[in-house]
Amino acid sequence: MKYQVRQAVAVGLLATAALAYLAASGPADSRAGGAQPEPVPVVAQQNEMHRAVHQLQQRLHGLPEDKASWAKLGASYVELARVTADPTYYAKAEGALKNAGDTGLAAVGMGTLANARHDFHAARDWAGKAIAALPASAEAYGVLADALTQLGDDAGAQDAVQKMLDLKPNTASFARASYHFELHGDVDRARDAMTRALTAASTPEEIAFCHYRLGELAFDHNRLDEAAQHYEQGLAARGDDMALTQGKAKVAAARGDVPVALDTYRKLVNRAPLPQYLQEYAELLEANGKAEEAAREYDVLSEQQRLMESQGASDDLAAALVAADRGDAMQALRRAEAEWSRRQSVFVADAMAWALHVNGRDAEALAYSDRANALGWQNATFSYHRGMILAALGRVAEAQEALVQALRLNANFSPLQSLKAGRKLAELRGGR
Amino acid sequence: MSSPHVLSGRRGQVAAAALVAATLLNAALFGSNGATASSHREAPLIAGDPAVDNTDLYAFVSPDNKDTVTLVGNWSGFQEPNGGPNFYPWAEDAQYDFNIDSDGDAKPDVTLRFMFHNEDRRKNYTFLYTNGVVHSLDDQNLLFRQRYDLEAIYQNGQRVKLVNNAQVAPSPNGPASMPDFKKLRDQAIVQIPGGGKVYVGPAADPFFADLRVFDLLYGGNLSEVGQNTLRGYNVNTIAIQLPKHALALKNDIHRNPNIGIWSATSRRSLKLSPGKAEAQGDFVQVSRLGNPLVNEVVSPAGLKDAFNGLRPDQDAGVKELVDRVVNPELPKLIESIYKIPAPKGNRDDLAEIFLTGVTKKLNGPIKADLNSQVNNADVDQHRFRASEMLRLNLMIDPNPKPNRLGVLAGDTQGFPNGRRLADDVVDIAIQAMEGAAASGKLVDALAAGDKVDAPDPAPEASFPYVALPHNGMAVNSNGNSATVAVNPVSNISNLDPMAMTTAVGSALVFGGGFFLWRKRQQQIRKYGSHSK
Numbered sequence: 001m002k003y004q005v006r007q008a009v010a011v012g013l014l015a016t017a018a019l020a021y022l023a024a025s026g027p028a029d030s031r032a033g034g035a036q037p038e039p040v041p042v043v044a045q046q047n048e049m050h051r052a053v054h055q056l057q058q059r060l061h062g063l064p065e066d067k068a069s070w071a072k073l074g075a076s077y078v079e080l081a082r083v084t085a086d087p088t089y090y091a092k093a094e095g096a097l098k099n100a101g102d103t104g105l106a107a108v109g110m111g112t113l114a115n116a117r118h119d120f121h122a123a124r125d126w127a128g129k130a131i132a133a134l135p136a137s138a139e140a141y142g143v144l145a146d147a148l149t150q151l152g153d154d155a156g157a158q159d160a161v162q163k164m165l166d167l168k169p170n171t172a173s174f175a176r177a178s179y180h181f182e183l184h185g186d187v188d189r190a191r192d193a194m195t196r197a198l199t200a201a202s203t204p205e206e207i208a209f210c211h212y213r214l215g216e217l218a219f220d221h222n223r224l225d226e227a228a229q230h231y232e233q234g235l236a237a238r239g240d241d242m243a244l245t246q247g248k249a250k251v252a253a254a255r256g257d258v259p260v261a262l263d264t265y266r267k268l269v270n271r272a273p274l275p276q277y278l279q280e281y282a283e284l285l286e287a288n289g290k291a292e293e294a295a296r297e298y299d300v301l302s303e304q305q306r307l308m309e310s311q312g313a314s315d316d317l318a319a320a321l322v323a324a325d326r327g328d329a330m331q332a333l334r335r336a337e338a339e340w341s342r343r344q345s346v347f348v349a350d351a352m353a354w355a356l357h358v359n360g361r362d363a364e365a366l367a368y369s370d371r372a373n374a375l376g377w378q379n380a381t382f383s384y385h386r387g388m389i390l391a392a393l394g395r396v397a398e399a400q401e402a403l404v405q406a407l408r409l410n411a412n413f414s415p416l417q418s419l420k421a422g423r424k425l426a427e428l429r430g431g432r
Numbered sequence: 433m434s435s436p437h438v439l440s441g442r443r444g445q446v447a448a449a450a451l452v453a454a455t456l457l458n459a460a461l462f463g464s465n466g467a468t469a470s471s472h473r474e475a476p477l478i479a480g481d482p483a484v485d486n487t488d489l490y491a492f493v494s495p496d497n498k499d500t501v502t503l504v505g506n507w508s509g510f511q512e513p514n515g516g517p518n519f520y521p522w523a524e525d526a527q528y529d530f531n532i533d534s535d536g537d538a539k540p541d542v543t544l545r546f547m548f549h550n551e552d553r554r555k556n557y558t559f560l561y562t563n564g565v566v567h568s569l570d571d572q573n574l575l576f577r578q579r580y581d582l583e584a585i586y587q588n589g590q591r592v593k594l595v596n597n598a599q600v601a602p603s604p605n606g607p608a609s610m611p612d613f614k615k616l617r618d619q620a621i622v623q624i625p626g627g628g629k630v631y632v633g634p635a636a637d638p639f640f641a642d643l644r645v646f647d648l649l650y651g652g653n654l655s656e657v658g659q660n661t662l663r664g665y666n667v668n669t670i671a672i673q674l675p676k677h678a679l680a681l682k683n684d685i686h687r688n689p690n691i692g693i694w695s696a697t698s699r700r701s702l703k704l705s706p707g708k709a710e711a712q713g714d715f716v717q718v719s720r721l722g723n724p725l726v727n728e729v730v731s732p733a734g735l736k737d738a739f740n741g742l743r744p745d746q747d748a749g750v751k752e753l754v755d756r757v758v759n760p761e762l763p764k765l766i767e768s769i770y771k772i773p774a775p776k777g778n779r780d781d782l783a784e785i786f787l788t789g790v791t792k793k794l795n796g797p798i799k800a801d802l803n804s805q806v807n808n809a810d811v812d813q814h815r816f817r818a819s820e821m822l823r824l825n826l827m828i829d830p831n832p833k834p835n836r837l838g839v840l841a842g843d844t845q846g847f848p849n850g851r852r853l854a855d856d857v858v859d860i861a862i863q864a865m866e867g868a869a870a871s872g873k874l875v876d877a878l879a880a881g882d883k884v885d886a887p888d889p890a891p892e893a894s895f896p897y898v899a900l901p902h903n904g905m906a907v908n909s910n911g912n913s914a915t916v917a918v919n920p921v922s923n924i925s926n927l928d929p930m931a932m933t934t935a936v937g938s939a940l941v942f943g944g945g946f947f948l949w950r951k952r953q954q955q956i957r958k959y960g961s962h963s964k
Contacts, residue, residue: 075478082474112477136737142477150472162704167741168481169701169716175475177702181711189711193702199524200699202482209476236559317472347472 049080049205070096071105075139078112083205085242085272090117104133104140111143115150118315120343123147127160138168145176149183152345154375171197171206178213183346185376191217208238215247220380220410224254242272246280254412258288269297275304275318279325283416298326316342320351325417329358346372346382354385362392380406380413384421391424400428482508483523484697486719487667488639491693491822491850494673495830496894500628502673503530503544504853504898505695505721509637511603511666513902519561519576519603520634520668522548525700527715528670533692534681535812536805538745538819542679543585546632546670548600551577561602562609569599569619573609577602580632582624582672594630598622601633604666606904613903621896628674635669635898636889637662641858642882660884664902671896676826681808685826688808690789692821693850694722694744717741722821723786723848724857729865730756730786730820744819747787754818757782762865772877775867785848785864788816789823790839797870802839803849824850836885840868853891853898858882 056073060066074097081089093113100106111126127144134140145160161180164173174197182190191214198210211234219227231247238244245268253261265281282297305319320335336355339348350372356365369386387402403425412418490504505528511520522528527547531540554561554575561576569577582595601620604613621631639662681688697720701713720740731739735752747753760782763774775781784796789804793813801807803825806816831845836856838846840863847855848864859881866875889899 072478079476079478082476116474118472134737136735136741138737139477146474146477158704165701165704165713166716167737168718169699169713170481170718171479172476174702177704179473179475180704192711196525196702200479200481200483202480206476206479213475233559 049076049083049203052076053080064099067099067101067103068105071100071103071109074100074106074109075112078109078116079205081116083209083241085274104130104137107133108137108139108143111140111147115143115146118150120147120150124151136167138164138170138173141167142172142176149176149179150345150347151343152348154183169196169200171201171210174200175210175213178217182217183375183377185378187217187221187378204238208234208241208244210234211237212241212243212247215244219247219250219254219412221378222408222410222412224251224412227251242268242274242277246277250280250412253284253415258284262288269300273300273304275301275315275322278304279322280415283325283414287415287419317348317351320355324351324354324358327358329355329360333359344371346375346377349374350379350382350385353389357385357389357392360392362389365389366393378409380410381417383409384413384417387421388424391428396428400425403428481699481718482510483521483668484526484528484699484718485509486695486697486721487637488724489693489695489721489822489851490638490853491824492852493676493824493826493828493830493845493850494895495897497673498829499676500673501676501679501691501824501826502671502895502897503693504638504669504671504896505530506635506637506639506667506669507697507719508668509639509665511634511668511901513604513664513666513904520666521550522546522578522580522600522632522668523699524548524550527696527698529696529698530670530672531694531696532679533694533744533819533821534679534688534690534805534808535810536692536808536816538692538743538747538817538821539587540585541587541681544594544672545583545585546580547583548578548580551579553577562605564609566602566605566610566616567612569601569616574602582630594624594628595622598630598632601631603634604901604903608904610903614900617896617900624672624674626675628672628678629895630673631669631671631896631898633669634666634901635671635896636887636901637665637667638853638887638891638898640856640884640887642884660888663888666901669896669898671898673895680826681805681810684810688805688810689825689827690803690805690808690823691826692722692744692789692805692819692823694720694821696720696743717743724851725861726786726820729762729861730760744821745817747819748817753820754783754787757786760865762862763867766862766866766878770877772866772875775870779867781867781870782864783818785869786820787818790848790869802844822851823848837863837874840864840874854887856881856885858884 053073053076056069056076059069060073063069074093077089077093077096081087081093090113093109097106097109097113100109107126107130111123111130114120114123114126123143124147127140127147130137130140130143141160141164145157145164148154148157148160158180161173161176165177167173174193178190178193178197181187181193194210194213194217198207198214201207201210211230215227215230215234218224218230227247228251231244231251234241234244235248245264249261249264249268252258252264261284262281265277265284269277269281278297278301282294282301285291285294285297301322305315305322308315316335316339320332320339323329323335324332332355336348336351340352349368353365353368353372356362356368366386366389369382369389372382373386383402383406387399387406390399390402393399403421406413406421407418407425410418484507486505486507487509488504488506490502492502494500494502507522507528508520512518527545529540529546530544532542532544533539534541552575562573563575564573565571566574578600579597580595580600581593581597584592584594586592599620601617602610604610610616617631617633620633621629623629640660641662642660676685677683679691681691696717698715698717701716702711703713705711718740720742722744727736727739731753735750735756738750739753742750758778758780760779766772767774781797784790784794784798784804788794788796788806790796790798790800790802791804791807792799792801793804793806803823805811805823806813825844828845828849831843834846834852834854835841835843836846836854837843837860838852838855839849840860846852847857847860848869851857862878862881863869863874866878868874887899891897892899
């Protein structure tokens with residue numbers, strides 16, 4: 001095989017943690033080929049994606065010249081990175097795609113990888129190549145839709161998703177339709193579309209994904225019981241799903257069951273110290289008076305981000321928001337501007353607004369907040385940011401309205417920020 | 433990696449330790465060149481849709497009732513019959529169509545349309561679809577049920593409801609909760625007024641092949657074949673038996689014995705217009721099947737996605753498709769690897785098999801009148817249009833001693849005259865590609881084919897002909913059946929999830945590339961092509 005098989009390093013160090021299994025299993029290809037057939041446990045069907053990848057590896061052992069299989073393997077690795085939150089699969093994907101030649105399939109794979117790595121301009125270009133070679137490929141349009149959504153080309157994204165739906169109405173296209181509806185504030189249709197995605201879902205990973213998104217749609221609109229139900233149902237299909245575990249932790253926190261929430265988050269960040277989980281964990285600790293432990297998690301978070309940045313894999317959008325929330329005004333604005341120079345989507349507009357606000361530049365912040373809300377997305381965090389900006393501008397009534405909106409949408413949008421929203425609201429009302 | 437120099441004091445020491453731990457975690461988890469897992473929302477891109485993925489189509493004069501014809505369609509392949517909590521549903525928002533073209537214009541004269549709806553009695557109490565032993569289809573312990581309507585739609589727009597609200601046989605849930613599955617299966621057989629019957633539910637997958645044979649043609653060798661890579665799995669089956677005259681042109685099987693059959697499966701789409709109009713979209717054809725192996729062996733690379741969405745009346749206008757039929761890749765591959773000379777010239781014999789049906793009337797090289805609609809007495813030859821579909825001569829009586837190689841072995845009741853459950857379509861397709869249909873001689877060097885010669889278990893002698901589904905027998909790594917402990921759903925979440933990943937990552941799941949191949953119909957739609 002041309003791509004490197006990664007050694008299962010540090011297994012000994014981590015043997016006490018379940019992580020050892022992940023370290024050993026991440027490079028599933030290490031066992032491809034020579035090994036004798038072993039009985040597969042009945043749980044094999046829980047890992048359809050690994051199975052598909054394994055079959056591709058098998059095939060490529062016999063037929064290393066099969067470019068199409070390399071392309072599929074590359075795209076499958078990107079999907080694995082998503083469902084396992086293990087970015088080592090990106091390097092594997094890249095290695096596989098190097099063997100995939102100059103085909104439409106290879107372009108789909110390259111575009112998928114570029115999107116996953118936040119290189120949305122490159123992804124858009126790959127999508128163009130893929131569509132030229134495979135005009136009936138829903139996946140090629142999916143790459144385009146994902147890139148345009150993140151780049152802020154709303155009309156283009158809508159066309160691409162519609163094309164996908166016209167070519168192949170399935171979990172992939174319904175899920176993107178749901179996101180499109182959600183971004184436009186059409187929550188009911190977003191839920192309907194995701195329900196259809198769930199109906200068409202066949203693998204545990206797809207089922208888990210759809211339940212998580214349905215759970216999020218419920219959680220984001222103050223429907224805790226419905227959210228909890230979706231997270232649980234998702235976990236019944238895929239017991240090790242990290243996103244669903246995070247969902248459960250959020251619900252526990254929202255219901256005031258702090259010990260369970262903290263315990264779940266602790267396990268989660270031990271398993272996958274992703275910036276998002278670290279931040280939520282830290283905020284939950286802080287919101288519950290555990291400042292010292294929170295500080296420790298924030299430190300791990302900064303180190304994580306530094307580590308990633310040193311490897312050229314920075315995520316300016318996420319970093320800007322973290323820095324703003326942590327009061328690092330300079331860093332927040334630097335990162336937000338860096339991202340805004342690349343793309344002008346609602347996600348980045350909100351980060352710009354928030355970063356400008358913590359720098360005291362609220363008049364400019366409001367203009368970005370307008371852009372963030374241009375599509376009509378009912379996003380509690382966006383509303384909170386807007387409320388704080390308006391409050392700083394002395395526009396008390398509008399600030400109250402925005403903060404009420406944030407909490408009405410989702411009183412638990414963040415363990416810490418929702419407290420701040422409530423306090424600010426009380427302050428504004430008291431000052432009236 | 434950067435050092436934690438910003439930290440100091442006691443808190444700093446603790447944090448530094450945490451950082452070291454985190455960094456080690458990173459080394460183990462994310463590798464030294466790892467990027468962050470994405471912070472923007474990502475959705476699955478490559479999603480299969482087995483519920484509407486048609487894996488096989490069969491059409492044959494019923495062996496035990498020669499006045500009737502039986503059509504069998506299979507969907508949702510690769511069902512693990514391990515008695516687990518999986519119910520393999522039919523899609524609710526989909527149309528499952530069998531189309532019949534009896535006048536040769538490549539358009540359906542009759543469409544038999546199945547549509548499904550769920551009856552979910554689970555409420556929110558359980559994820560499981562049974563609650564104890566299920567003795568009958570109306571057993572209260574059967575918590576999740578599916579029902580269907582069957583409608584005949586005629587070319588003139590007339591619609592006739594043939595079956596209303598009939599029950600699907602459930603997915604087999606293991607011998608403990610479904611000790612007598614045959615009883616459930618038999619209860620699910622529905623009589624159609626005016627003659628005929630239907631079964632909708634699970635069956636053992638009758639397709640048999642060593643699917644590696646096609647992978648091996650792309651650079652391997654044939655010495656490894658002989659393993660039925662489909663054995664042990666279930667599929668969702670629709671079997672429908674109708675009086676032959678119901679499908680013949682002018683209902684006259686004597687003047688018009690030949691029909692063409694293809695299935696088309698469509699899922700309803702969505703329209704994006706947030707906050708505005710109705711979100712409901714049109715039905716989109718996502719799977720099409722006539723002759724077996726067409727999209728795998730015949731369709732050109734760039735067309736594999738498109739083929740599943742094409743209608744037969746469009747086929748003749750798609751030059752790449754027609755070119756690939758008369759100039760196929762497979763014989764050239766065989767020649768390059770096995771030194772068996774590929775037949776020369778335009779392969780009009782294959783055009784006859786796949787696109788017109790076997791007839792002398794169109795001056796094809798196969799000198800026989802077998803199964804083309806153009807041979808129907810009431811067909812206007814000028815309106816005949818070449819198209820890919822499975823063609824069947826209804827007047828050829830069932831062969832009491834069927835030959836797996838069908839027409840190529842002189843058994844004209846078999847494929848490519850329709851397709852019986854035990855026809856060895858992989859071996860036939862290879863021989864046909866090598867020119868056996870035109871030459872009348874099998875190519876000896878390839879006579880053994882994939883060395884898998886019969887479905888296992890064998891088809892049943894009477895309706896619905898497909899064998900009972902495997903019930904509680906998981907498929908193991910060799911593609912054979914084995915008894916494996918059954919995990920109830922509650923245990924799945926209790927298992928160490930990471931260990932599950934390991935087990936799968938390190939196991940050889942099946943022999944060879946069969947899973948891939950079998951999934952190819954889906955993957956073709958995903959990617960466009962599997963060939964170089």
